[in-house]
Amino acid sequence: MGEEAPEYLVEGLDKFSPLQCDSESQGYQTATAIGDNIYVIGGSDDGAKLSMNVKVFDKLTGIWSIPTVLGTKPVPSKGHSAVLLNNDRILILMRDSPLDDSTWFLEVSTPFIKEQNKILGTEVVAWSKGVRGDGPKPIVISGPSGVGKGTLISKLMKEFPSTFGFSVSHTTRAPREKEVDGVHYHFTERSKMVKEIKDGKFLESASVHGNLYGTSIEAVEAVTDAGKRCILDIDVQGARLVRASPLDAIFIFICPPSFEELEKRLRERGTETEEQVQKRLRNAKAELDQGKSPGLFDHILVNDDLETCYKNLKQTLGLDETADASYQPSMKNYKIPLCHSISKKDQKILIHGGSNELGAATPTLFLLDASLLKGGAPGRMRGLKMYAIDSLIDSLNWIEQL
Ligand SMILES: Nc1nc2c(ncn2[C@@H]2O[C@H](COP(=O)(O)OP(=O)(O)O)[C@@H](O)[C@H]2O)c(=O)[nH]1
């Protein structure tokens, strides 16, 4: 690529790095060494527009390469800092960003990346966004066609519109009369969807009743970004794939009271041809068997009387308790200081913003605890703990004790 090897490196920090303010130069680009590779993040596109691009320098061969990048990358800010974690991911802190948008991870050799390297046959890296606290777990709802999944989900979304958000799947099946593109499904061409699956845009996908269905990473992220708890209506194959993914969800299987009742509901819904009804009923037998697979579903609910099943669903989701109890207190108005230095001990990172800017309503010291992370690419990295600290002395004592 005709460029020199990067001169500036983020080493494994164990004491304060110098206060970095010079965002005009290096601040926009960081270089982190992992094994023989140096990951250079940031820089500017043509026309000097800031970017969060990634390129890799191989120290052995002296060759630069541009990896396939999965996931949503952060919006460029006034520079960023990079800290290596676990030798398999780089924590990125966006300068001058609100806390909830400040923390990102570039995964470079996590198990997910190793798998994607094999599938895609190229070098892959993936972004995931750090989320403070554990957040509420997404909910996967499965069950045979006609059992009432859609009806139960609609009731939940109607009663708790600000709590839940629906993961809008992609499908190659034709829309039903009342279905709206982008609301019920993203109706799509098979060839387009196959390509997007190959490009790693889907969390899971499966062939169901002769059509392709899939959950895009974007669909789940859109709900999480809106601060809502994501509901996925997917088949048993999809549930199995999500179970094996880093998405830490609750899995609920909905059963009919009897096969005859399932058949009746499916026919009375009147949305399928006789041939399609027959196919769905044949598949229902296998789905009902698979629903009982040990370890796949956390809860099985029988949808006999609708109101009773809905009540049980709400109880299962703990909706009588405070649903968001696991969230950390809001620090929404705080920002990662523009100029800051970083020190790291194990998985604890101290962000020191020097002296406070005049009138700045934000603390200058933050402790970020990344020791209990869950999830990651594709999607979100949860379990990040962020503390605003009053004084440097306190934080140094604290870090010693940790
Ligand atoms: N794996 C997977 N299954 C999906 C997805 N979206 C919907 N499904 C499942 O596909 C099946 C058929 O859905 P649909 O055509 O809407 O028919 P319905 O279940 O009779 O309403 C159902 O079991 C859904 O749960 C998805 O994104 N991934």
Ligand SMILES: Nc1ncnc2c1ncn2[C@@H]1O[C@H](COP(=O)(O)OP(=O)(O)O)[C@@H](O)[C@H]1O
């Ligand atoms: N508990 C229930 N008792 C009777 N009919 C039901 C019940 N739950 C759902 N239905 C009806 O059964 C049909 C199938 O429900 P739907 O929510 O579309 O199923 P799914 O999304 O699982 O395919 C719909 O016409 C719905 O009104």
